[in-house]
Amino acid sequence: MDPTLLDDYKRPFLELSQLGKTYPTPRGPAVILKDLNLRIRKGEFIALIGHSGCGKSTALSMIAGLNSVTEGVMIMDGKEIDGPGPDRGVVFQSPCLLPWMTAFENVMLGVNQVYFHVSRRERRTIAEHYLQRVGLGDAMHKRATDLSNGMKQRVGIARAFALDPKMLLLDEPFGMLDQLTKYELQDVLLGLWGKDQKTALMVTHDVDEAIFLADRVVMMTNGPAAKVGDILEIDYPRPRDRHALLADANYYRYREHLIGFLENCELEKEKIAREKAENAASKKAKEPTLV
Template sequence: MAETTINKESRIDNGLFSNEIMLDINQLTKIYPTPKGDYVVLDDLDLKVKREEFISIIGHSGCGKSTLLTMIAGLNEISRGTIVADNTTVTGPGPDRGVIFQSPSLLPWLSAYDNVMLGVKQVFAHGTKKDRDDIVKYYLAKVGLEDAMFKKAKDLSQGMQQRVGIARAFALKPKVLLLDEPFGMLDSLTRGELQDVLVEVWNQEKITAIMITHDVDESILLADRVIMMTSGPRAKVGDILEIDFERPRNRAELIEHPDYYKYREHLINFLEH
């Protein structure tokens, strides 16, 4: 039925309709000039991400994962190719793309509440004061900081600071959420707790998400697809693994699932070759 009602020209090359795609990356290339000649980090990389999809990107250090993410964010100039987010070509940073970095980069003298409010005031400048207050408090509560939202950032633990970073990103209501190893600096217990927080909030918001990680298990827990990058230079997409687990996902149940270790073996084998 869909074929008869939608113009076939709107279908793109991987069998999806263009209105199903939130992020369309075509022939993306990043070149850094050096005294010895051009260094090509990414070379003609193609990737399409569906609306409300969560993908993770893994690969060896130096393969250009963070470069790709910062280009999507509009923080890194594109040498060649295009990035289209929600049918709009990316030419620079914007509130439609939220970023959670490894370090949340909070203003230490401000409270958790005020750190989140800084962005909310800009994005929802035309909203009422109560509306903005409700948004900030809602997301801080969602990440477990209901009782600590008025503590200064410098008085919060590293894990709590990253919770603020997660709350801030979701509160801005971006169309695409970009996560650059957000749990990489945390101990394993805190990492697991924040993975669960991220999953819970994402399940409710269903924002298209792209996450860089070195953690194979984290990829399987969080992602609908895992994008495997080839080693640099001239990195591109080497393989894509569909993670066919229903949502919401439970960590303990996933580990008991027979497919879990098949996925894990596939990813490890890719990284080892």
């Protein structure tokens, strides 16, 4: 094994250990995540998949610092994560642009915050650069309300990259887009990621998206008490070509693996539900004798 790689594993860029999240509810605590362990190397692109509601978005917002941690520790770049900060650029599922601002002003809001030490002109250049890179060179002075969904998410991506964060956190960023726009934006994202070599963690429920974008796909088990169920290494060279990937025999193996896992989760869930129902039924059957 490559010794530098081993070193990377020893001191991962992001390490989640024994991460847990519990919400108090009127009917006792609801355990969303339990014992979630994950180590991410610097520059790696991780896709996090799982059934909807399994807690993958919760995990992401905990790393973003927007959601408090009940148990466990998160360490990024040698420091414990404690609250949100611009060193982690977040791309939200809904683009979350401020509707009264233009695309440019939305990006500038972050740039002003991070590059407070450089001149106004340089800051403008940075914002313009990233807007151009996501293909909004001509529309950057449009109001956010006048942009299409795809364009809004482009601004969201530009805003995250323009912060020059140590890490990117993407929460199903393309979930609301049609297939073609999705492909375009995946390319935009890979283009920016490939150049800046940011560590990225993306939550998705789209298996093809995960295979196309990620170095490793992390599969989460169904909640409650979700954790990492399996990890699949995607061994394709970069830059990747969508068509070449689709023609590759391995591609379907990867796909089978992921879908198999998700289906298994579903079966497991059904089994648990059935057992519960049976338990309840047998209890009921016994009740008359008790009375």
